Amino acid sequence: MIQEFKKIWKQYAIGMLWLLGLLWPLLGIHPDGTLTFQKTFTVWLYILAGTLVCLFVYVANQGGQLRFITTPVDGVKKSISLFVKPFPRWVWFVVIFVLAVIYPQITGRYATDVAINVLLYICLGLGLNVVVGLAGMLDLGYIAFYGVGAYTYAVLNVTYGVGFWFCLPLAAVFATIAGCIVGYPTLRMRGDYLAIVTLGFGEIVRIVLNNWMELTNGPNGILGVKPVSILIPVFENGFSFEIFWVKKLQFFYYFALALAILVIIGVHRLNYSRIGRAWESIREDETAAELMGVNTFIYKLLAYAMGAFFAGLAGAFFAARMRFVSPESFTFLESAMVLCMVVLGGMGSIPGIMLGVVALIALPEVLRDFESYRMLIFGATMIIMMLFRPAGLIPAQRVGKRSEEKE
Amino acid sequence: MSAEPILELRNVHSGYGTIKALKGVSLKVYPGEVVAIIGANGAGKSTTLMTICGIIAAEKGEVLYDGKKINKVSPEKLPIKGLCQVPEGRRIFPRLSVEENLILGAFHRKDQEGINKDIEYMYSLFPILGERCKQHGGTLSGGEQQMLAIARALMTQPKVLLLDEPSLGLAPIIIQQIFDIIKDINEKNGTTILLVEQNANLALQAATRGYVLETGEITLEDKADALLHNPEIRKAYLGE
Numbered sequence: 001m002i003q004e005f006k007k008i009w010k011q012y013a014i015g016m017l018w019l020l021g022l023l024w025p026l027l028g029i030h031p032d033g034t035l036t037f038q039k040t041f042t043v044w045l046y047i048l049a050g051t052l053v054c055l056f057v058y059v060a061n062q063g064g065q066l067r068f069i070t071t072p073v074d075g076v077k078k079s080i081s082l083f084v085k086p087f088p089r090w091v092w093f094v095v096i097f098v099l100a101v102i103y104p105q106i107t108g109r110y111a112t113d114v115a116i117n118v119l120l121y122i123c124l125g126l127g128l129n130v131v132v133g134l135a136g137m138l139d140l141g142y143i144a145f146y147g148v149g150a151y152t153y154a155v156l157n158v159t160y161g162v163g164f165w166f167c168l169p170l171a172a173v174f175a176t177i178a179g180c181i182v183g184y185p186t187l188r189m190r191g192d193y194l195a196i197v198t199l200g201f202g203e204i205v206r207i208v209l210n211n212w213m214e215l216t217n218g219p220n221g222i223l224g225v226k227p228v229s230i231l232i233p234v235f236e237n238g239f240s241f242e243i244f245w246v247k248k249l250q251f252f253y254y255f256a257l258a259l260a261i262l263v264i265i266g267v268h269r270l271n272y273s274r275i276g277r278a279w280e281s282i283r284e285d286e287t288a289a290e291l292m293g294v295n296t297f298i299y300k301l302l303a304y305a306m307g308a309f310f311a312g313l314a315g316a317f318f319a320a321r322m323r324f325v326s327p328e329s330f331t332f333l334e335s336a337m338v339l340c341m342v343v344l345g346g347m348g349s350i351p352g353i354m355l356g357v358v359a360l361i362a363l364p365e366v367l368r369d370f371e372s373y374r375m376l377i378f379g380a381t382m383i384i385m386m387l388f389r390p391a392g393l394i395p396a397q398r399v400g401k402r403s404e405e406k407e
Numbered sequence: 408m409s410a411e412p413i414l415e416l417r418n419v420h421s422g423y424g425t426i427k428a429l430k431g432v433s434l435k436v437y438p439g440e441v442v443a444i445i446g447a448n449g450a451g452k453s454t455t456l457m458t459i460c461g462i463i464a465a466e467k468g469e470v471l472y473d474g475k476k477i478n479k480v481s482p483e484k485l486p487i488k489g490l491c492q493v494p495e496g497r498r499i500f501p502r503l504s505v506e507e508n509l510i511l512g513a514f515h516r517k518d519q520e521g522i523n524k525d526i527e528y529m530y531s532l533f534p535i536l537g538e539r540c541k542q543h544g545g546t547l548s549g550g551e552q553q554m555l556a557i558a559r560a561l562m563t564q565p566k567v568l569l570l571d572e573p574s575l576g577l578a579p580i581i582i583q584q585i586f587d588i589i590k591d592i593n594e595k596n597g598t599t600i601l602l603v604e605q606n607a608n609l610a611l612q613a614a615t616r617g618y619v620l621e622t623g624e625i626t627l628e629d630k631a632d633a634l635l636h637n638p639e640i641r642k643a644y645l646g647e
Contacts, residue, residue, distance in 0.1 A: 274514075281511050284500035291460060291494055293486035293515040293563060 005059050012055060020044050100257055104250040112249050116321060118361045119256040120314050123263045125341045125353045127310030130267060133348035134276060135303035136283025138195040140335055141202025145175040145308040147209060147330035149315020154222040154325040155215060164228045168316050175312025176305045183304035187297060202335055209327040221326025228255055228320045252321055259317055263310050268350055279303055344385060346392020355393045413438045413599055414567055419468035421458045428454040430623040441593050441600045443610035445644055446620035452603040453495050456569045460485055460492050487515045489566035496575060497556040501545025505536055508544050508555055512562030529558040550581035567599045574606045586613050607644035611635045
């Protein structure tokens with residue numbers, strides 16, 4: 001154990017000194033110009049103590065000193081997996097579905113709000129997954145399509161009074177068209193260049209939304225977007241329909257849930273289709289895919305359009321929930337956030353992305369108590385995650401599973 | 408030998424921007440033949456194949472396949488017509504399984520039964536691929552990857568198979584094995600093969616006819632046997 005510790009203590013010491021150097025300007029320099037060292041040092045000592053304990057546990061585990069703990073834990077794990085195995089997969093789907101349905105009944109308004117956010121981001125993440133995870137094109141301006149979807153509903157609703165259900169497909173269509181417009185000239189590019197162009201496109205959309213006063217009301221945004229409405233049959237005085245506005249968050253949650261389920265099924269079907277296979281071949285080797293008869297241009301454009309389609313759907317729901325849209329919701333940071341969810345969860349893996357979304361939306365909410373440190377902890381968590389699980393929380397296992405299924 | 412060539416290049420020029428790699432290449436491949444193009448590094452061998460497939464556009468000249476000009480045909484349409492290339496450096500799909508690589512070879516085909524049958528046929532042709540059918544393509548050894556690349560191309564049911572340096576980076580024993588299979592495919596299926604090789608000895612032994620490519624131009628064309636015994640060729644390419 002001491003031997004192993006010797007190997008890493010130097011790096012550890014350098015790391016901690018570097019952290020001290022970083023912490024001091026953060027905590028030691030005050031706005032009135034005074035410099036202190038006390039607070040930095042105490043915080044640093046806490047971190048030192050914490051990491052030291054982690055390090056000792058890690059080293060001890062590597063050296064096998066913790067066998068008296070790990071062996072029973074492994075045993076428990078094994079018995080759990082043995083217990084779980086007999087249930088087929090659909091049982092879990094049903095369990096998750098039932099939990100999702102009763103969720104707003106057992107939790108409060110705030111938790112439901114967070115859950116709606118999670119559901120919308122699942123749609124976004126899965127849409128981006130089509131572009132990044134399957135077709136392998138880095139898209140840094142993805143949120144623009146979300147914006148196009150949201151603004152389509154907001155503008156049509158506020159200016160022309162068009163209802164939600166009519167606007168929903170329109171929002172998706174407009175987003176898809178926007179996807180094709182960017183896709184057509186840019187998809188000849190590969191890798192880094194494509195990333196930069198999509199980044200530019202995202203910014204163009206935001207700036208247009210910000211400056212086109214007549215249509216989008218500029219930075220003030222569009223107020224008074226109507227919520228989702230449904231027609232309920234009424235049997236008093238004969239038979240007629242009555243418009244029911246879904247203003248209550250609980251009801252809206254179910255609509256978002258339905259959307260998310262549709263998107264999950266859609267992406268799953270795409271993933272295992274001929275189209276999905278073509279996308280994966282393009283991701284792996286574009287020239288080889290072309291030589292094998294895959295029309296790379298059409299399939300890349302299709303990936304882009306499909307990604308935009310899902311984002312457009314989510315965008316319309318976003319506008320209906322917030323009942324207000326402004327360009328501020330569609331900044332680059334949002335694009336980066338969605339990309340993080342996809343990468344953190346595991347590119348190409350649907351359950352992985354769902355978990356990634358939950359982690360990235362729920363974690364900042366849970367950490368709200370820590371106030372100003374929460375983004376720091378958030379960032380650190382992501383770095384650690386990427387160090388220990390570079391392929392994501394639940395890595396995509398498509399290849400293995402497909403082949404095993406045949407047996 | 409039938410009179411009409413199945414693949415013909417007429418005075419083809421192409422290159423990468425200002426760099427001219429091919430300066431008027433003309434060659435003919437007749438059905439059922441194995442034709443070898445030999446030449447040193449940078450002679451334009453791979454460029455020739457890439458130009459035939461349309462990955463690099465020909466600046467001048469004509470590429471004819473089955474009597475029709477295919478200069479403007481986009482690359483992904485060629486496998487449907489029966490022209491398929493095994494690219495240099497294999498270029499299999501590393502994170503897809505062996506089986507999926509093969510399925511992708513049959514991308515333009517709709518006959519599920521025929522595809523399954525062909526996959527079984529590939530496994531009989533390359534038994535090692537059958538053993539590894541669930542592995543990722545990237546985890547195979549170099550020779551296995553080359554076999555996979557050839558099998559993947561065969562899945563398109565090609566009439567003409569273009570092979571770009573199948574011996575690249577492989578051990579002599581594996582190279583022999585692969586060339587035996589190439590000959591086999593030609594004899595049993597009647598697939599026409601256009602082979603590009605640096606290993607002149609092997610290529611000419613397998614081929615019926617050969618072309619010598621030097622800095623973008625065809626300098627010699629003859630029966631493979633004749634080339635193999637040509638003293639100049641022996642000096643320049645066979646190290647004698």
